Amino acid sequence: MKFEELQSFQPVVLQMLQNSIMKNRVAHAYLFEGEKGTRKKEVSMLFAKALLCENRRDGKACEECNNCRRVNNGNHPDLHLVEPDGLSIKKEQIKLLQAEFSKTGVESKKKIYIIVHSDKMTANAANSLLKFLEEPLADTTAILITENIHRMLPTILSRCQTVSFKPLPKEHLTKQLLDEGIPPHMATLAANLTNRYEEAVEICQNEWFAQARIIVLKLYEVLQKSPFQAMVKIQEDFVQHFKEKDQVDRALDLLLLIYKDLLQIQLGKEEQLVYPDQKEMWKSNALQVSTNRLSTNMTVILEAKRKLNANMNSQLLVEQLMLKLQG
Numbered sequence: 001m002k003f004e005e006l007q008s009f010q011p012v013v014l015q016m017l018q019n020s021i022m023k024n025r026v027a028h029a030y031l032f033e034g035e036k037g038t039r040k041k042e043v044s045m046l047f048a049k050a051l052l053c054e055n056r057r058d059g060k061a062c063e064e065c066n067n068c069r070r071v072n073n074g075n076h077p078d079l080h081l082v083e084p085d086g087l088s089i090k091k092e093q094i095k096l097l098q099a100e101f102s103k104t105g106v107e108s109k110k111k112i113y114i115i116v117h118s119d120k121m122t123a124n125a126a127n128s129l130l131k132f133l134e135e136p137l138a139d140t141t142a143i144l145i146t147e148n149i150h151r152m153l154p155t156i157l158s159r160c161q162t163v164s165f166k167p168l169p170k171e172h173l174t175k176q177l178l179d180e181g182i183p184p185h186m187a188t189l190a191a192n193l194t195n196r197y198e199e200a201v202e203i204c205q206n207e208w209f210a211q212a213r214i215i216v217l218k219l220y221e222v223l224q225k226s227p228f229q230a231m232v233k234i235q236e237d238f239v240q241h242f243k244e245k246d247q248v249d250r251a252l253d254l255l256l257l258i259y260k261d262l263l264q265i266q267l268g269k270e271e272q273l274v275y276p277d278q279k280e281m282w283k284s285n286a287l288q289v290s291t292n293r294l295s296t297n298m299t300v301i302l303e304a305k306r307k308l309n310a311n312m313n314s315q316l317l318v319e320q321l322m323l324k325l326q327g
Contacts, residue, residue: 002046002063006039006042006046009039009168010043013043013163017047017163018050018059020059026141027160027161028133028141029142030141031156031160031161031162032146033147035167035195036147036194037195045114048079048143049061052110054067054068079111080112080113080114081114083116083117084116084120087120088121088122089117089118089121089125090122090125094129095128097113097129101137101140102137110139110140111141112140113141114145115129115144117145117147118145119146119147130156133159134159168195170188171191174188174191177191177197177200184277185276189257190203190204193253211241212241212250212254213254215237216258217258217275217278219322220255221281223322223325224285227322231319238251238318239315245311245314249308252305252308253305255301256298257274258278261274261278261282262285262294263295266286270283300321300325304318304321
């Protein structure tokens with residue numbers, strides 16, 4: 001992706017990196033951290049390209065020189081990308097990288113290393129990398145990328161300049177999905193479940209998810225009538241469709257967003273509804289429940305998500321949740 005394309009996603013990050021190049025204040029090591037889908041890898045490649053560019057202008061890659069073309073084609077000898085080998089980044093991968101550290105830049109006299117999912121380094125790999133970070137070589141820049149900064153060694157964090165990527169605006173992703181012909185009721189929902197465009201499209205095209213949405217909406221509807229009907233609905237539909245823990249977790253997310261919509265209506269923010277096709281029903285329901293009750297129900301659902309991740313029996317958990325939501 002080019003600078004202009006990424007600017008709408010991470011304007012603050014790009015401006016900071018651009019300034020560092022223009023002022024000749026590029027750090028020897030960066031840690032790009034943020035949620036999945038916030039364009040960390042794309043920005044790291046753009047930053048690397050700008051550093052290697054022969055004719056950069058205002059801290060941006062020209063996109064036309066030999067170095068820019070080689071980066072775009074994925075074959076620049078001075079840019080090295082390390083990703084997990086299986087479930088982790090192993091010591092041997094870092095050792096190979098260290099061997100490259102000792103060599104002079106082949107094309108540009110600079111060497112750049114991007115380590116994707118750097119939190120997945122084994123302890124030995126992390127300790128090996130630490131040696132490089134403690135004694136950085138001239139004209140060498142390392143970019144570490146992570147979605148889980150809390151899993152990084154404090155000693156590595158202290159030697160990197162941390163760059164935090166903000167979650168993408170939901171409105172931006174929703175518009176992208178609508179432009180692709182995704183129905184509004186699916187686009188807004190997917191944009192509230194993920195920051196990643198690719199994952200959002202996959203959600204919208206997934207038949208299982210479309211059915212999941214219907215089942216959760218129906219479960220909420222019968223819950224307004226009686227907890228007994230909700231229990232029957234759980235037995236008939238819910239447990240048959242939501243079989244895995246991650247599927248139940250997704251169902252809880254869908255349920256949580258219903259109560260969020262009701263709260264938005266009470267706050268006069270109807271344009272922000274996640275379920276726009278349910279607006280008329282939500283408006284009626286929102287009049288029958290207090291703001292405090294909605295807040296309590298949302299807290300109860302979040303607690304259910306926590307218990308689910310602690311391996312509580314999912315069917316029992318959902319049944320107990322229905323009783324608590326009934327109040």
